[in-house]
Structure formats: structure tokens, C-alpha cells
Amino acid sequence: xxxxxxxxxxxxxxxxxxxxxxxxxxxxxxxxxxxxxxxxxxxxxxxxxxxxxxxxxxxxxxxxxxxxxxxxxxxxxxxxxxxxxxxxxxxxxxxxxxxxxxxxxxxxxxxxxxxxxxxxxxxxxxxxxxxxxxxxxxxxxxxxxxxxxxxxxxxxxxxxxxxxxxxxxxxxxxxxxxxxxxxxxxxxxxxxxxxxxxxxxxxxxxxxxxxxxxxxxxxxxxxxxxxxxxxxxxxxxxxxxxxxxxxxxxxxxxxxxxxxxxxxxxxxxxxxxxxxxxxxxxxxxxxxxxxxxxxxxxxxxxxxxxxxxxxxxxxxxxxxxxxxxxxxxxxxxxxxxxxxxxx
Numbered sequence: 001x002x003x004x005x006x007x008x009x010x011x012x013x014x015x016x017x018x019x020x021x022x023x024x025x026x027x028x029x030x031x032x033x034x035x036x037x038x039x040x041x042x043x044x045x046x047x048x049x050x051x052x053x054x055x056x057x058x059x060x061x062x063x064x065x066x067x068x069x070x071x072x073x074x075x076x077x078x079x080x081x082x083x084x085x086x087x088x089x090x091x092x093x094x095x096x097x098x099x100x101x102x103x104x105x106x107x108x109x110x111x112x113x114x115x116x117x118x119x120x121x122x123x124x125x126x127x128x129x130x131x132x133x134x135x136x137x138x139x140x141x142x143x144x145x146x147x148x149x150x151x152x153x154x155x156x157x158x159x160x161x162x163x164x165x166x167x168x169x170x171x172x173x174x175x176x177x178x179x180x181x182x183x184x185x186x187x188x189x190x191x192x193x194x195x196x197x198x199x200x201x202x203x204x205x206x207x208x209x210x211x212x213x214x215x216x217x218x219x220x221x222x223x224x225x226x227x228x229x230x231x232x233x234x235x236x237x238x239x240x241x242x243x244x245x246x247x248x249x250x251x252x253x254x255x256x257x258x259x260x261x262x263x264x265x266x267x268x269x270x271x272x273x274x275x276x277x278x279x280x281x282x283x284x285x286x287x288x289x290x291x292x293x294x295x296x297x298x299x300x301x302x303x304x305x306x307x308x309x310x311x312x313x314x315x316x317x318x319x320x321x322x323x324x325x326x327x328x329x330x331x332x333x334x335x336x337x338x339x340x341x342x343x
Contacts (some may be wrong), residue, residue, distance in 0.1 A: 006223075013221045027199050039222075056076060074096065090341045100129075128149065183195055185208070206221050224265075225307045227308075232255075241289065269284055272325075275316040278300040278301060282297060282300070
């Protein structure tokens with residue numbers, strides 16, 4: 001039975017973004033497909049990216065790595081950004097997954113299961129995962145990757161970008177011949193001196209701009225649409241939604257749309273949300289409910305069964321995220337499981 005809400009994933013656009021990032025950076029692109037490829041479907045996205053030439057992928061969790069290995073087979077290299085937590089080392093090794101080790105206890109755990117191919121993460125200022133440069137291990141057998149992660153890559157003029165690049169250059173010099181990787185999506189657009197030996201983009205593959213706003217070089221990949229369930233005529237001084245979130249000061253024609261916060265339409269939109277319908281961007285009215293939201297369609301020819309675009313080619317992902325006071329990453333990963341993905 002067709003779903004009233006649908007996430008359409010354009011794999012051709014995904015491929016174009018992959019090749020755009022190759023051209024911009026001049027380096028191999030190792031896609032980040034964690035969180036089910038940012039909600040778009042890791043198996044479908046990674047399979048297509050392999051046909052485009054990708055041979056190395058990054059996930060966050062061991063379970064994500066296991067699922068990706070089962071889907072893709074033995075061919076690709078898969079790194080697990082969490083490293084190896086207690087009890088996970090043996091599982092990772094058995095599945096030929098490479099942990100990105102980030103602390104001494106993980107080094108020990110990996111060694112205890114026989115070691116093998118892996119990476120290390122060096123923290124150059126983000127203060128998240130990784131060894132401080134002065135505490136990083138000496139080169140060891142099985143090390144194939146040394147990486148770090150930029151904290152402010154979506155702000156090109158932020159001096160911290162250069163500090164992290166320089167700190168990483170110095171730290172990585174201890175590991176001659178080992179693949180070096182620093183740039184995330186935003187970092188891909190900071191200049192080729194951030195590319196090193198490989199780049200690890202995520203959101204730019206899936207349609208988000210490198211600076212949190214639309215960028216003509218990045219194609220829209222995901223389109224979230226939903227059906228109009230009912231069309232209502234709202235009289236002046238009547239309200240819409242919980243807590244009288246919108247009170248009409250004139251007669252309004254409204255469409256009740258089959259997508260709510262259980263589907264990934266942010267409740268935080270309030271009066272700032274909008275959607276594309278019948279060739280126009282129109283505002284949401286009142287509060288987003290769990291299963292529905294309401295759209296102003298005054299003066300438009302809209303009927304029950306018509307589809308509304310919450311974000312996509314006509315309502316850019318970054319603009320939709322900004323209207324909710326968030327980022328494209330959260331908007332994509334918030335799309336609920338009951339919304340089917342179509343490729």
C-alpha cells in the first residue's frame with residue numbers, strides 16, 4: 001500500500017556529488033555512510049558509490065559495519081569510527097572491519113585479538129575522539145590510516161581550520177607511507193592543502209551544502225514529500241493545531257499534510273516552516289503534530305492526494321533545516337522508519 005509520506009533518493013545525484021568532490025579535492029573520496037547513510041539507506045547508497053569507484057567507507061558503529069559488510073561483500077575497506085569498545089575487537093576482526101583506534105585501551109584490545117589492519121584518530125582540537133598529538137602511538141604493524149576531524153570546516157575563515165591542518169601535518173609526519181585523512185564535507189572545499197591522501201565527506205554527498213547553505217555545486221539527493229489528506233477553509237479568528245499555534249486574521253485555505261514529527265518534520269518549525277506545493281513555497285500554519293502538519297494554500301489549486309515537498313529540489317535541504325533552527329544532518333537523520341525510501 002502506498003505510503004502518504006515518501007523519501008525519494010536520487011542515486012544519480014548522489015553519484016554526481018561523489019564525482020564533484022573528487023574533482024574539487026583531487027583526492028580519493030571515502031564516503032561516510034554512518035547512521036544509515038544519513039538516513040538515506042546505507043546499502044543502496046554504498047552500492048551505487050561502489051559502482052562509481054568508491055572502495056573505502058566509514059561508519060560510526062560496529063553494527064553498522066557488520067550490516068554494510070553483509071550488504072557489500074568482501075571487496076570494500078570499511079572503517080569503524082568508534083574504534084573497538086569492550087568486547088567488539090573480535091567481532092570487528094572476524095568481519096574484516098577496521099577500527100579507528102582512539103585511546104590506549106583500544107590499542108590493547110585490538111592487540112589482544114591479534115591486531116591487523118586499522119586506523120588511528122588524532123585529536124587536533126575538536127576534543128572528541130582521538131589521541132592528543134603528544135600521546136599518539138609510535139608506528140605499528142597493521143596501521144593503514146591516520147586521521148583527524150575538523151571542528152569548523154563549515155566556516156572557511158575560522159583560524160582553527162588552519163591550526164588543525166598544521167597540527168595534523170606535524171602529527172601525521174610520524175607515520176610515513178600511511179594514508180592521511182583530515183577533510184570532512186566542509187573541509188573538501190577549504191583548499192587542496194586539506195585533502196592529504198583521502199577525504200571523508202558525508203552530508204555533501206547527500207545534498208547538504210559545505211557551509212550549511214545551498215551550494216550550486218552540490219545536487220539535491222533526498223526529497224521528502226507527503227500527501228494532502230484534507231483541505232480546510234479556516235475562518236478568521238479560528239485557530240489551527242495544538243495550543244492555538246496559529247490564529248487566522250483572515251479566511252485561510254489550509255492543507256493538512258500527512259507528515260509530522262514522527263516522520264522527521266521538525267516540531268521546532270513553529271511559524272518558520274514552509275513547504276513547496278503547486279509551484280510555490282508556502283508557510284506551515286500552527287504547530288507540527290506527530291502525524292501531520294498544516295500548510296497555507298490560500299489562492300492555490302490544491303486537492304486531496306496532491307503531494308507537498310517538505311525539502312528537495314524546490315525546497316532546499318539547508319533552507320528547510322535553517323527554518324527549524326538546526327542543520328541538514330539532523331533533518332536527514334530524523335526521518336522516521338515509517339517513511340519508505342524510494343530509489
